[in-house]
Amino acid sequence: MPKSAKKPLKKRARKTVAKKAPRHVYFFEEGGADGNRDMKDLLGGKGANLAEMCNLGLPVPAGFTITTEVCTWYYAHGESYPKTLRAEVERALARVEASMGRRFGDPADPLLVSVRSGARVSMPGMMDTVLNLGLNDATVEGLARASGSPRFAYDAYRRFIQMYGDVVLEIGPDPGEEFNPFALALDALKRKRRVERDTELAADDLRALVKSYKEIVRRRTGRAFPEDPIEQLWGAIGAVFGSWQNKRAIAYREMNGIPGSWGTAVSIVAMVFGNLGEDSGTGVAFTRDPANGERRFYGEFLMNAQGEDVVAGIRTPEPIEHLERSSPKAWRELLRIQKRLEQHYRDMQDLEFTIERGRLFMLQCRNGKRTGFAAVRIATDMVREKLITKREALGRVEPEALNQLLQPIFAAKELARAEQTGQRLTRGLNAGPGAASGRLVFTATDAEAWAARGETVILARIETSPEDIRGMQAAAGVLTARGGMTSHAALVARQMGKVCVAGAGEVEIDYKRKRMTIGATTLREGDWLSLDGSTGKVYAGEVPTHPSEVITALFGKARAREKAKQSKGYRAYRQLLGWADEVRVLKVRTNADQPDQCDTAVALGAEGIGLCRTEHMFFEGTKISAVREMILADTEAEREKALAKLLPVQRRDFEGIFKSMGRRPVTIRTLDPPLHEFLPHEKPEIARVAKELGVKPAHLAAKLEQLSELNPMLGHRGCRLGICYPEITRMQARAIFEAACNVAKKTGVKPRPEVMIPLVGTARELELQAELVREVAEQVLREKKTRIPYLIGTMIELPRAALTADEIARHADFFSFGTNDLTQTTYGISRDDAGKFIPVYVEQGIFDGDPFAALDTAGVGKLMEIAVEGGRKTRADLKLGICGEHGGDPGSIRFCHDLGLEYVSCSPYRVPIARLAAAQAELE
Ligand code: PEP
Numbered sequence: 024m025p026k027s028a029k030k031p032l033k034k035r036a037r038k039t040v041a042k043k044a045p046r047h048v049y050f051f052e053e054g055g056a057d058g059n060r061d062m063k064d065l066l067g068g069k070g071a072n073l074a075e076m077c078n079l080g081l082p083v084p085a086g087f088t089i090t091t092e093v094c095t096w097y098y099a100h101g102e103s104y105p106k107t108l109r110a111e112v113e114r115a116l117a118r119v120e121a122s123m124g125r126r127f128g129d130p131a132d133p134l135l136v137s138v139r140s141g142a143r144v145s146m147p148g149m150m151d152t153v154l155n156l157g158l159n160d161a162t163v164e165g166l167a168r169a170s171g172s173p174r175f176a177y178d179a180y181r182r183f184i185q186m187y188g189d190v191v192l193e194i195g196p197d198p199g200e201e202f203n204p205f206a207l208a209l210d211a212l213k214r215k216r217r218v219e220r221d222t223e224l225a226a227d228d229l230r231a232l233v234k235s236y237k238e239i240v241r242r243r244t245g246r247a248f249p250e251d252p253i254e255q256l257w258g259a260i261g262a263v264f265g266s267w268q269n270k271r272a273i274a275y276r277e278m279n280g281i282p283g284s285w286g287t288a289v290s291i292v293a294m295v296f297g298n299l300g301e302d303s304g305t306g307v308a309f310t311r312d313p314a315n316g317e318r319r320f321y322g323e324f325l326m327n328a329q330g331e332d333v334v335a336g337i338r339t340p341e342p343i344e345h346l347e348r349s350s351p352k353a354w355r356e357l358l359r360i361q362k363r364l365e366q367h368y369r370d371m372q373d374l375e376f377t378i379e380r381g382r383l384f385m386l387q388c389r390n391g392k393r394t395g396f397a398a399v400r401i402a403t404d405m406v407r408e409k410l411i412t413k414r415e416a417l418g419r420v421e422p423e424a425l426n427q428l429l430q431p432i433f434a435a436k437e438l439a440r441a442e443q444t445g446q447r448l449t450r451g452l453n454a455g456p457g458a459a460s461g462r463l464v465f466t467a468t469d470a471e472a473w474a475a476r477g478e479t480v481i482l483a484r485i486e487t488s489p490e491d492i493r494g495m496q497a498a499a500g501v502l503t504a505r506g507g508m509t510s511h512a513a514l515v516a517r518q519m520g521k522v523c524v525a526g527a528g529e530v531e532i533d534y535k536r537k538r539m540t541i542g543a544t545t546l547r548e549g550d551w552l553s554l555d556g557s558t559g560k561v562y563a564g565e566v567p568t569h570p571s572e573v574i575t576a577l578f579g580k581a582r583a584r585e586k587a588k589q590s591k592g593y594r595a596y597r598q599l600l601g602w603a604d605e606v607r608v609l610k611v612r613t614n615a616d617q618p619d620q621c622d623t624a625v626a627l628g629a630e631g632i633g634l635c636r637t638e639h640m641f642f643e644g645t646k647i648s649a650v651r652e653m654i655l656a657d658t659e660a661e662r663e664k665a666l667a668k669l670l671p672v673q674r675r676d677f678e679g680i681f682k683s684m685g686r687r688p689v690t691i692r693t694l695d696p697p698l699h700e701f702l703p704h705e706k707p708e709i710a711r712v713a714k715e716l717g718v719k720p721a722h723l724a725a726k727l728e729q730l731s732e733l734n735p736m737l738g739h740r741g742c743r744l745g746i747c748y749p750e751i752t753r754m755q756a757r758a759i760f761e762a763a764c765n766v767a768k769k770t771g772v773k774p775r776p777e778v779m780i781p782l783v784g785t786a787r788e789l790e791l792q793a794e795l796v797r798e799v800a801e802q803v804l805r806e807k808k809t810r811i812p813y814l815i816g817t818m819i820e821l822p823r824a825a826l827t828a829d830e831i832a833r834h835a836d837f838f839s840f841g842t843n844d845l846t847q848t849t850y851g852i853s854r855d856d857a858g859k860f861i862p863v864y865v866e867q868g869i870f871d872g873d874p875f876a877a878l879d880t881a882g883v884g885k886l887m888e889i890a891v892e893g894g895r896k897t898r899a900d901l902k903l904g905i906c907g908e909h910g911g912d913p914g915s916i917r918f919c920h921d922l923g924l925e926y927v928s929c930s931p932y933r934v935p936i937a938r939l940a941a942a943q944a945e946l947e
């Protein structure tokens with residue numbers, strides 16, 4: 024080939040490659056940025072919002088963000104970087120230098136940077152950050168001169184070595200020590216100087232501390248502390264990417280359903296200093312109260328401090344409004360900015376700021392985490408303020424967060440008694456609302472272990488760290504001795520919806536002896552403690568908890584009910600769920616088998632019963648005797664006799680349910696569990712029951728033996744019982760229809776029974792059982808001379824039923840997906856034994872989560888799709904619903920919505936959650 028022909032080809036090829044090379048670094052400075060708020064997936068929340076604030080012209084120190092794609096690359100390529108990254112970082116760093124008028128590594132007046140993590144969604148405190156990067160023995164002198172304060176410069180330097188040593192060089196505590204050697208060296212120095220606070224140490228002290236820190240680094244790593252700022256920078260970038268895979272980040276992602284594939288971005292931002300003297304400071308604030316949603320600027324700050332001091336809870340910060348006195352100009356500007364940001368983002372914002380010598384800098388803004396109470400209140404208030412639409416408001420509340428509004432509180436009377444009897448020990452900050460009583464533990468591990476034994480625990484810590492999150496999750500409430508409203512404990516507890524009292528300064532905790540003292544009172548592990556997270560008060564002993572405002576408004580006694588109905592919390596809750604009901608297409612029913620459960624569910628918005636498990640009624644009071652007689656019967660005649668005793672009892676139960684539910688549909692399932700479940704299993708019990716029933720214990724034991732199965736879940740249960748003992752189905756059908764006629768006559772309201780046959784695997788099973796039910800129904804209706812509309816349908820809870828749904832639908836008015844059994848039988852995993860290995864499966868990434876909690880859409884969901892298609896092909900008007908536990912899980916509800924089901928059915932207290940999730944599914 025001639026040379027001339029080759030050349031342009033090569034050129035073209037190079038050009039195409041250059042065009043496609045992805046960009047890894049995005050620069051920002053006040054007045055403009057390469058990125059914007061819509062680029063969270065690529066720049067992480069922090070990077071995207073820093074860019075956005077720059078675009079808005081707000082005062083933000085210059086910086087740049089390395090994308091989340093680099094993080095993914097880093098892990099996919101053995102912890103290395105794309106080739107072009109180095110050059111991109113160098114170019115961006117030069118722009119930061121130009122913007123800030125300082126050079127990185129300049130011994131005369133150095134630019135220092137922070138290196139921060141930031142994923143697509145915020146993971147507070149889970150990943151690492153390094154501050155003051157760029158300091159070494161030369162630049163520290165430059166910083167001392169430029170700032171005019173050697174003390175400040177050496178304080179920044181020792182903090183940097185400590186942070187770098189911890190995060191990048193991974194220097195943890197020495198064996199047998201609780202704290203790392205840096206913290207111990209600092210404490211030792213303070214003791215030597217007889218001072219309490221870091222701020223009381225002089226420049227020379229800090230210079231000496233830097234020396235000892237460097238010795239620690241050499242001792243522990245075998246190398247000198249890196250003096251080259253560029254080496255420091257790449258070390259920190261690697262450590263921040265590395266922190267995406269640390270234990271606490273993984274645990275947090277597991278708990279919050281965040282995929283590991285997202286990765287974190289890294290933002291490198293020019294340092295500004297809040298610790299340059301009394302005209303400098305730092306703080307965090309929310310545009311509304313994150314605990315109760317009240318519309319007021321809310322937050323805290325510390326003068327002469329760095330950001331970590333506020334969050335770490337080392338000094339207790341001042342309320343934000345005091346900033347007006349400490350730094351009036353910055354205060355006025357901050358007020359203006361917070362309003363602007365809330366209007367711009369149209370959501371409550373969480374802000375971080377620093378004041379450097381009177382000049383305000385914004386370091387972060389993001390949608391603020393909030394409690395369930397606050398979420399509902401802020402969403403409804405913002406609609407009233409015309410900031411957002413009703414539809415947007417519905418998307419602003421996590422369905423699960425509604426749980427908090429239903430959670431217990433302390434009753435005023437009992438609190439007053441606790442006050443009078445001197446139970447009140449102290450008061451901290453009301454960091455996480457609600458009330459909790461439990462037994463005291465002092466470590467996260469103990470909290471988990473005690474909770475696993477069924478104990479309700481309160482976790483008390485001097486302060487919490489991300490290592491404690493599993494323990495916090497296991498505890499009913501969290502108490503800390505140190506830290507403010509934005510300390511780790513407070514942030515995490517609010518997000519989890521945990522009761523939390525933070526920063527109770529009078530509490531002294533002794534981890535070694537597992538005890539704490541408050542004044543003259545000493546409490547030990549296992550003692551009872553009560554926390555009022557709404558007021559911050561701490562009580563000794565067990566103060567009983569009571570229903571929340573919403574629960575009182577719905578179920579309280581007349582006077583309390585009226586009062587609770589006027590509360591802001593209840594009104595906001597009602598409004599939001601009212602909007603949800605206007606929007607949603609999916610109906611929400613409940614799984615209930617007692618009239619009081621029905622009443623609760625209806626008050627919480629249930630539109631019918633999706634599953635009444637009749638066997639639950641059998642265990643009550645004297646009914647169990649009649650059930651046992653029926654099981655022990657040797658002949659059909661004997662069984663009929665026992666069933667005749669059961670009939671009136673069942674009828675009465677159904678009457679209660681029909682009365683509660685009025686015109687709402689009521690799905691009643693015929694007997695499902697294996698019969699041995701109703702018999703006693705231990706010898707003394709067998710003897711007692713035999714006596715009660717007037718039979719010989721040997722006879723009872725023999726019957727038990729006869730009924731025992733190797734695998735009862737796949738044994739003689741479900742419709743297989745009704746097929747072998749049709750008289751049981753007949754009795755139940757008679758009880759249902761007689762009850763319906765009686766209630767119709769008494770109340771004038773016709774009930775709407777829907778009889779459901781369980782565990783059907785073949786069309787013939789359903790055909791036989793449906794025929795039986797219809798025969799009895801028609802007979803009863805003739806006897807009673809009434810017409811009651813009714814349906815007969817089946818559960819779809821076996822793969823074969825799903826696969827042959829077209830045939831089964833010939834005999835069904837409705838299908839209800841029993842996804843508990845369908846998950847069990849699709850996976851071949853026993854639902855009773857799965858707890859042993861599912862956590863391992865989740866940990867190893869084999870399962871995304873527990874398939875018994877969140878529907879396996881790929882497998883079980885596929886069978887549901889087949890069943891819907893098959894069923895509808897035979898009967899276009901087939902009614903479809905779900906009554907497995909997944910009916911109350913927001914993600915699964917979304918799937919059911921997309922599948923076109925008519926309703927989901929869940930336990931009574933999950934009904935509000937399902938209503939909101941159904942509305943969100945429609946809006947999405
Ligand atoms: C189911 O299997 O999903 C169901 C609702 O029935 P049960 O849990 O009673 O087996």
Ligand code: MG
Binds near residue numbers: 781820841843844
């Ligand atoms: Mg089932």
